[in-house]
Amino acid sequence: MKLAVFSAKPYDKTYLTNACASEIDNSAGIDITYHEFALSPETVPLAAGATAVCVFVNDSLNADVLSSLHASGVRAILLRCAGYNNVDLAAAERLGLFVANVPSYSPEAVAEFAVALIQTLNRNTHKAYNRTREANFALDGLLGRTLHGKTVGVVGTGKIGVSFARIMSAGFGCKVVAFDPYPNDEFKKHGAYVPELETLLCQADVVSLHCPLTPQTRHLLNAESLAQMKEGAMLVNTSRGGLIDTRAVIAALKRRHLGGLALDVYEGEGALFYNDHSGTIIDDDELMRLTTFHNVLVCGHQAFFTEEALREIADCTVRNLADFVHARECKNSLVPQGGGTLASKDSVPIRI
Structure with a gap:
């Protein structure tokens, strides 16, 4: 065979x-x-x-x-x-x-990477790394926020979502809320469910997506739902790129409503991710626009790795x-x- x-x-x-x-x-x-x-x-x-x-x-x-x-x-x-x-x-x-x-x-692998993205973007460790390599030790522009006591919203409470909730609750002392039509008793050890996605979005300082891509979840985060997010909140996606409407999230970043965006997945990744394109011209204007924002991190779908x-x-x-x-x-x-x-x-x- x-x-x-x-x-x-x-x-x-x-x-x-x-x-x-x-x-x-x-x-x-x-x-x-x-x-x-x-x-x-x-x-x-x-x-x-x-x-x-x-x-x-x-x-x-x-x-x-x-x-x-x-x-x-x-x-x-x-x-x-x-x-x-x-x-x-x-x-x-x-x-x-x-x-x-x-x-x-290894649901912990993806959950841990989501946390790494949050802390990198929040504490600007990527910027600090590049600065110190050039002997620039100034702190201006590196100001972050303490996660302890903040509200973290988890969309999707399967094994990865539960692992992420455990880290944010027990490890960082965050208040964790979640939205999922199919409640998971394991999650209830680490946080509380809210009845509607809108409720989660308006409360959370950080929103992390941990759900599959289906016709029902495609562009779950769109212009309407992004507008419901708490001003200055951070959005993290380590699940599937199609959960986020890229054009809508760019608009939210431009009007400074969204405080930060960390992506390990991207809805147009199929033609790009897992291969080296450093010597070619990338013709995906939306992805290239995302990389121009100082408060955006984009990785190449490596959370599982x-x-x-x-x-x-x-x-x-x-x-x-x-x-x-x-x-x-x-x-x-x-x-x-x-x-x-x-x-x-x-x-x-x-x-x-």
């Missing part, structure tokens, strides 16, 4: 190869081919001869791509991430494809593959499978 891995970086090769060696029975005969390219309509032919493909957050798996994969013999889609907004699940179900994700991997998380992602991905190979029930399957040979997933509410 052949596995085609797309958007493969050197670290993907290392961790997936190690995971296959320990998780997959050698008798299964898994032959892995790594492709640095993202899966797209143009690169689908690279999957020819493969039984399964392994993809990441910016690979495209729309109906046409899935049909092409199915026609070439692919029967399993392995996502080495939690989000699946880039997969047409209805089309996958029609085609009878096995689709499985990694629903949870720890040794522990990569190991968990690889191990879970390979376990999903093993379930497919052996026609076992897979708790991470995203679509119901016909014929009783492949696994199905219990219905899980979409959390925001």
